[in-house]
Amino acid sequence: MTSPEEHQALLAASRALLLPLARLLVARGVPYAQAEESLKTAMVQAAQEAHPDGLPHRLVSRIATITGINRREVTRLTRLQDAPHAEPQRSAASQTFSRWRANPDYLDAQGKPLTLRRQGDAPSFESLARGVTQDVHPRSLLDELLRLGMARLDAETDTVTLIHDAFVPSTDRARMLEFLAHNVGDHLSAAVANVVGPAPRHLERAVFADGLSPRAVAAAQAWVEEAWHKMAADLAPFIEKLIAEEAHEPDSARQQRFRAGLYAFTERDDGAPGAAATASDAPPRTPPAPPGRTTE
DSSP states (O other): OOOOHHHHHHHHHHHHHHHHHHHHHHHHTTTHHHHHHHHHHHHHHHHHOOOTTGGGHHHHHHHHHHHHHHHHHHHHHHHEEEEHHOOOOOOHHHHHHHHHHOOGGGBTSOBBOOOOOOSSSBBBHHHHHHHSSSSOOOHHHHHHHHHHHSEEEETTTTTEEEESHHHHTTHHHHHHHHHHHHHHHHHHHHHHHHHHSSOOOOOOOHHHHHHOOHHHHHHHHHHHHHHHHHHHHHHHHHHHHHHHTTTTOOGGOOOOOOOOOOOOOOOTTOOOOOOOOEEESOOOOOOOTTTTOOOO
């Protein structure tokens, strides 16, 4: 059981977390009833995960007690969860983009993606695409990258150039929402696990400051962008190397997934005085650092 103080802090945290989601739902015209259904489904799933060894014939009662959702609704929602559904998978276009960004055979001496001949032996876009999948024709993959605005085809030279550093297809809203769910979902999962788990298990850090001018914010954003490019350029090939080294291992020994990301956010903070940048640790058990001192 949580103390009254922790309970109030938890509710305040949940409101802060739900507000950006509510803004997204309102902006896209999703009514409250559908959002409520999603929240109830998530609550039921979380209650099931919290008691995986519970007796099946008492499961509905236990979930209803934990969540406050009535038994009839719990029964309906658990049946929906038990229905088979396909797990989302990375698209072939996304995999092609990632391979182009990470495979040394398709990078120049500075680690930048090469401009590729559309057809022919490696390194070409055709060889790149066939290294990802044999089920989709390379031209179809190219057309998809062109549609998403991720690549450019020079018809005169018949070459293909990657024109983005990250697979964020702004012309495809459904794909962008998929990225939002995966990236923010994993970030939040890491933070929650660090709060409710026996010990901090995931890296989750931030540096924050207020009282900044637009010029200072622009400079900080540029610094973060450059830092991310350097990190991604080193990390992606490193993971590709790990994958190649473990290719002979049985599937049962390779069931972990990994995601590392970086974010930056800015908004107007009326009346906020200037303060020294402060580093924020993931474990909320640690008291916040006083202004002007960095916590590591």
